[in-house]
Amino acid sequence: MAGERRPVYSGRLPIPVPRSPRHHAPRALVTGGAGFIGSHLVSALLDADYEVHVVDDLSSGRAERVDDRARLERIDVRDGVALTALAHRVRPEVVFHLAAQVDVGVSVREPALDLRVNVEGTINALEAARVAGARRFVLASTGGAIYGDGQTLPLDEEAETAPLSPYGQSKLAAEGYCTLYARLHAVSPISLRFANVYGPGQEVRGEGAVVAAFTGRLGEGERPRVFGDGGQTRDFVFVEDVVRAMLLAAAPGEPGILNVGTGTETSVLELGRRVAELCGVPFDPEYAPARTGEVRRSALNPERATATLGWVPEVSLDEGLERTLGGGTEASNERRQGIAAQQAQSASTPPVQTM
Ligand SMILES: NC(=O)c1ccc[n+]([C@@H]2O[C@H](COP(=O)([O-])OP(=O)(O)OC[C@H]3O[C@@H](n4cnc5c(N)ncnc54)[C@H](O)[C@@H]3O)[C@@H](O)[C@H]2O)c1
Numbered sequence: 001m002a003g004e005r006r007p008v009y010s011g012r013l014p015i016p017v018p019r020s021p022r023h024h025a026p027r028a029l030v031t032g033g034a035g036f037i038g039s040h041l042v043s044a045l046l047d048a049d050y051e052v053h054v055v056d057d058l059s060s061g062r063a064e065r066v067d068d069r070a071r072l073e074r075i076d077v078r079d080g081v082a083l084t085a086l087a088h089r090v091r092p093e094v095v096f097h098l099a100a101q102v103d104v105g106v107s108v109r110e111p112a113l114d115l116r117v118n119v120e121g122t123i124n125a126l127e128a129a130r131v132a133g134a135r136r137f138v139l140a141s142t143g144g145a146i147y148g149d150g151q152t153l154p155l156d157e158e159a160e161t162a163p164l165s166p167y168g169q170s171k172l173a174a175e176g177y178c179t180l181y182a183r184l185h186a187v188s189p190i191s192l193r194f195a196n197v198y199g200p201g202q203e204v205r206g207e208g209a210v211v212a213a214f215t216g217r218l219g220e221g222e223r224p225r226v227f228g229d230g231g232q233t234r235d236f237v238f239v240e241d242v243v244r245a246m247l248l249a250a251a252p253g254e255p256g257i258l259n260v261g262t263g264t265e266t267s268v269l270e271l272g273r274r275v276a277e278l279c280g281v282p283f284d285p286e287y288a289p290a291r292t293g294e295v296r297r298s299a300l301n302p303e304r305a306t307a308t309l310g311w312v313p314e315v316s317l318d319e320g321l322e323r324t325l326g327g328g329t330e331a332s333n334e335r336r337q338g339i340a341a342q343q344a345q346s347a348s349t350p351p352v353q354t355m
Pocket residue numbers: 031032033034035036037038055056057058059060061062075076077078097098099100101102117121140141142143144193194195196197198206207208209
């Protein structure tokens with residue numbers, strides 16, 4: 001697609017590449033690899049010398065986003081037979097399961113669809129991992145939609161889980177199956193509860209796309225929309241940090257559940273102000289009614305991930321936002337430059353006096 005850039009991983013930690021006893025390149029199966037986080041992960045795995053097989057039904061992901069070095073199979077994760085057959089053929093050492101119905105609103109309207117994709121899809125992916133003899137299964141879970149509201153922040157993994165949406169509930173159920181598979185089979189699943197992930201290439205859809213929504217609308221010279229009063233807080237974590245956590249989690253290790261967040265709360269209004277500042281435009285949002293199924297405050301304590309994986313978030317919100325904006329489309333960059341130039345001009349023009 002014109003103006004589209006494939007994600008480039010520039011992680012700063014050496015990534016451990018688990019070599020197999022037969023010394024071939026380790027093989028990874030990535031479901032949802034044509035999506036926002038998945039496409040970044042795929043490129044990072046390839047850069048770390050993995051052989052990468054992508055499964056995606058392209059319902060929201062796009063084939064052109066998948067690194068050319070990977071092999072893309074158009075499979076719906078609800079099709080357990082096709083998924084298992086592929087895993088049997090590929091024999092991945094690691095399965096990263098990211099394919100999901102990610103829209104909280106859709107999950108409220110169509111909870112059974114959400115269940116089929118997110119729960120049955122996870123069971124099918126776990127089965128595929130088991131059949132293939134994979135030693136590690138990494139689940140993209142959520143910290144933003146699984147914990148209950150009104151608890152002391154930042155939330156650690158022992159905090160009460162009380163999802164407010166079918167989406168959060170389906171991820172909690174998916175985690176439960178991972179824990180069960182650890183008891184039942186040789187697969188060692190690890191569930192990573194992502195905070196609000198943002199970065200280049202994100203589209204305005206799905207969980208936590210508020211950064212993409214703000215950068216998109218401000219970059220196009222439109223007023224950003226704030227749902228509710230904007231005082232709701234989120235923990236924004238840069239996609240490159242999330243990808244690094246996934247790569248670290250792929251190494252052989254104990255099953256478990258880890259938060260992948262920064263521990264820092266930022267309100268939606270504060271986020272909007274920062275994005276507007278970077279775009280060089282005023283922040284003048286329009287307000288819309290609060291959405292169902294969303295928590296008021298969120299921040300995830302990453303200490304367990306630090307202790308278990310040696311992972312710490314490295315990219316500050318300001319740096320991540322700058323890099324997200326830098327990765328915008330040519331059109332939106334030009335538009336942004338145009339707005340900034342107009343503003344600079346109007347600032348230097350003496351104001352017209354009115355009576
Ligand atoms: N973005 C966030 O802030 C965030 C936060 C917490 C958790 N997560 C989780 O991370 C994962 C990736 O999220 P994302 O933001 O990259 O979303 P995304 O929508 O960009 O990616 C999801 C991918 O899954 C694919 N997919 C959907 N249904 C499928 C099906 N039935 N079969 C096969 N493929 C299917 C889509 O085509 C898409 O490529 C999801 O599991 C999501 O729940 C994301």
